[in-house]
Each structure stands twice: as C-alpha cells, then as structure tokens.
Amino acid sequence: MQKTIFITGASSGLGKTAAKLFQSKGWNVMATMRKPEDERELSQLENVTVLKLDVTDSKELKETIDDILENHEIDVVLNNAGYGLVGPLEAFTDEQIKAQIETNLMGVIRITKAFTPYFRLKKEGILINITSSFGLTGFPTCSVYSATKFAVDGFSESMGYELAQFGVKVKIVAPGGIQTDFAGRSLDGAYHEAYQQLIAKVQEGYSPEQIANYSKPEDIAQVIYEAATDGTDQLRYIAGKDANALYNERTETGAEAQVQRIQSDFVF
Template sequence: MQKTIFITGASSGLGKATAQLFQSQGWNVIATMRNPENETELTALENVSVIGLDVTNKEQLESTIAKVLSETEIHVVVNNAGYGLVGPLEAFTDEQIKKQIETNLMGVIRITKTFTPYFRERKEGVLINITSSFGLMGFPTCSIYSATKFAVDGFSESMGYELAQFGVQVKVVAPGGIQTDFAGRSLDGAQHSAYRQLTEKVQEGYSPDQVSNYSKPEDIAHVIYEAATDGKDQLRYVAGKDANALYNDRNSIGVENHVQKIKSGFLFGEEKKLEVRT
C-alpha cells in the first residue's frame, strides 16, 4: 500500500528535501507551506500535493487538515515548520518572543492535537517533530529558540507516553547545522550593545566556511525517513556529525562540565573555536 506523509514548512531546505526523498521512495506527499503559489520544484513531481498552510493560523490549520483527512489517509506527519530567533534576550521585544513561541512550539502542538484523534482511532501513525541540537543543549544568543525546541522535545516525549497505548509513535529528529539558507531566510534577530563581543563570536559560526561543514539537508532527510520507517520504539534521533559530537561530549563529560566548557569559550578567551549549531 502506498503511504502518505504530511510535511509542514516544505518550501525549502530540510522540508523540501524530505518531501523529495519520500516521493522518490514511492510515497504520496502532502507538502505544506505558507506561500504555495511560489513553489515550482515540488509541484512538478508526481504524487506530491502542495497546499497552503500557516501553522500560526489555528483556523486555517484545522480546516486544512480536516479537508486533507476527508480525502487522504495519512500515515506520517512531520512538524518541520519553524525559524530561529537569535540574539541576547534583552534585545527582543515581546512580539518577537511571542512569534517565536507561536511558530516553533504552538504550531507543533496544534498540528499534533489536530491529527491525534485520527491516529488514535486508526491505532497507528507516526508523528515526527523536528527540533535541533539546541533543543538538547543551550547556547548563547539562542535562549528563546532553545526554549521552544526544548519545549517541543519535552512535549514529544510526553505525547509519546500518552499515545503509546493506541499504537501511535511520537519521535524527535534533532539536527545540527544544515547547509540551507536558514541563517538568512529563516533567522530573525536583534542586537544589544552590551553583548556585542559575544554576538560577534557566535556569528562566526554562520560564516560561509563554517556552513560548508554542516550536514546537507538531504542527509538529515534520510534520518527523518529512518525515523518514519524503521518501526523502532525510539524517541530521539540526533542527526548530523556535529550534533552527535556535541551531544556525545555533553553526555560523556556530564552536563555541568559541558556547560562550563561552553562558558569558558566565551568568558575566558579560550582559543578553541566554538561552532554554532542550529
């Protein structure tokens, strides 16, 4: 039986690569994005439906999913839509903070809640939430972004417990850096003079040389495909060499030692370059 995947934030980067990979593997793909009229690559593919969806619009979200479920069986949902808010906390407005939470966290919660009755009644389904290595560990200038990604991680674990009795799996894919235009198209930020030196050091991680070392979106898409199809009762999939290296280092030396290591790189002039992960 040909299966169908529903993906949010599929207009570019990881979302688009995921849609293309599943399509190449014989899946039906419902690729959602805020501006479907601008999409040309996915619309040219067989068995791919491109539809408009803004995860911050509750009414549109619910009506769109209701229409999709009335027409199509959905087997996997990937919550990928999101963006990064980068800068010191003091520099952000309430509106910026609310927008970050509304997109990265409330969007995931709303999508999950809307699909949950459907999967529960079918007693099957996989919900995959895309977080970040910054959803497993904090990093300077990423406080609100990390807050949303940590929240999605905890939300996913909790929902995994709730839905296990119904045969529904909830999984998390936590990528490190990805070679996309995330640092341009999908970043919002603000500056504060008191944090200028810190911000400049963090921004080194977004240089072209650094980005060239990140994972390709296609590589992370394969991890998402693995999570969707391996049948394992596994919650977290840390994706990318950089993310795994940081996560393994954190686990091997302990959380507190890892925190001190990060702090020392910024506070005490340690020469070792600290790489930014998104």
C-alpha cells in the first residue's frame, strides 16, 4: 500500500529535498509551505500535493490538517519548518525572540498536537522532528535558536513516552551544517558591537570553505527516510560528520568537558 508523508517547510532546502526523495521512493507527499504560489518544482511531480501552511498560524494549521485527515491517510509527519536566529542575546528584540519560538518550537508542538489523536486512534504513525546539532550542544550567538532546538528534543523524547502505548513513534533527526541556503534565506540575526570579536570568530564557520565541508541535503534527507522506514524504536538520528563529531565528544568526554573546550575557543 502506498504510504503518505506530510512535510512542513517544503519550499526549499532540506524540506524540498526530503519531499523529492520520498516521492522518488513511491510515496505520496503532502508538501506544505507558506507561499505555494511560488513553487515551480514540486507541483510538477506525480503524487505530490503542494499546500499552503504557516506553522505560526494556529487557525490555518488546524483547518489545513483537518481537511487533509478527512481525505487522506497519513503515515509519517515531518516537522521541518524552521529558521536560525543568530547573534548575541542582548541584540535581539522581543519580536525576534517570539518569532523564533513560534516557528521552531510552537510550530512543532501545534503540528504534533493536531496529528496526535489521529495517530492514537489509528494505533500507528511516525512523527519525525528536525532539530540540530545545536539542539544537542550549545553554541555562541545561537542562544535562542539552541533553546528552541533543545526544547524540541526534550518535547520529542517526552512525546515518545506518551505515545508508545498507542504504537506511535516519535523520532528526532539532528543535522549539522547543510549545504543549503539556510545560512542566507533561512537566517535572521542582529549585531552588537561589544561582541564583535566573537561574531567574527563564529562567522568563520559560515565561510564558503566551511560550507563546502557541510553535508549535502540529499544525505540528510536519506537519514530522514531511514528514520521513517527502518521499523525501529530509535529516538535520535545524528546526521552529518560534524554533528556526529560533536555528539560523540559529548557522550565520550562528558558535557562539562565539552563546554570547557568550546568556551576556551571564544575567550579573547
């Protein structure tokens, strides 16, 4: 039987790549995005339905998902929508902080809550939430972004416990750097002169040379596909060499040792 995946943030980057991969594997794909009228590629593919959805709009979200569930069987939900907020905390406005939390955290919570009764009654289903290597380890200028991704990690683990009794699985895919336009289109930020040296040091990680070492979106999408199809109860899938290196360091040396090591790189 042909399976169906529901994807948020499918207009570009990892979301679009995942949509194309699942479609190529014979899945039906519900690809959601804020501006479907701008989509020119996914809308041309067989078995792909492009839908309007802003995860920060609770009314639109409920109406869209209610309509989908009246007309379609959903097997997997991929919570991918998100963006990065980069800069020193004291440079951000309240509006920037609230917007980051609304998209990266509340969007995941709302989507999960909307699908939970459906999967519970169906007694099967998989919820896959995209976090980040910065949802496993903190990093300077990523305080609010990391806060949302750490929160999604904890939320996912907790929901996994809640839903296991109903045969529903919750999984986390935590990528490191990806060779997409995330560092451009999907970033917001703010500058503060007092942090000039630190910002310059962090920006070295976004140089063309460093980005060339990041994972290709196709490789991360393959990890997502594995999480959706491997039939295991595995919770976390660490995706990418850089993410695995950070995660392995934390598990092998301990969180405190890793914190001290990273902190020493940013003391001037």
